[in-house]
Amino acid sequence: MLALRWLRGEALRIADRLDPDPARSPWLHRPDVQPFPPGPDAPTELRAWATDLRNDREARVHIKGGHALFVRVSDPDCTYALSVRPVRLSRAASPAEAQRDGSRTRAVTNQSA
Structure with missing residues (x-):
């Protein structure tokens, strides 16, 4: 899952900025x-x-x-929070699908000249 992989990468990126590895810096x-x-x-x-x-x-x-995932860790002076949550996207119907459903579509053009 891409979101979870991204969150793990962000956690490592933040950790490396807060506490760099002396051997690699x-x-x-x-x-x-x-x-x-x-x-x-x-x-x-x-x-x-x-x-x-x-x-x-x-x-x-x-x-x-359908649930959000939160990661919270504390430091002496603050708390870091990372999260991902699923987002449901509705897909726009193509003109062919709209015609099958009995809907009419109309193209809008800019007629200013």
Whole structure:
């Protein structure tokens, strides 16, 4: 499901911006990294959620059932929330389908000259 894959990608993107991996960040050097006191860690929770595929089937069924999916993680100073929800789109009938249904369609043209 595209929406779930997108949400997982966004979770990883946000986690990487909040807490970049020193090994992959050329501008961040090991001596600059300081330990952080224990507590809520949003980037770690986002990465864990995005890479945990055990709940993938449950999430897909939840979304396909017409329900929104929310992911909320806390940090010491704020809460991050990601969500996707299904949107039902009505499809416009083609002129051929409209004629089969007995409807009439009329073309509108711009006659200003």
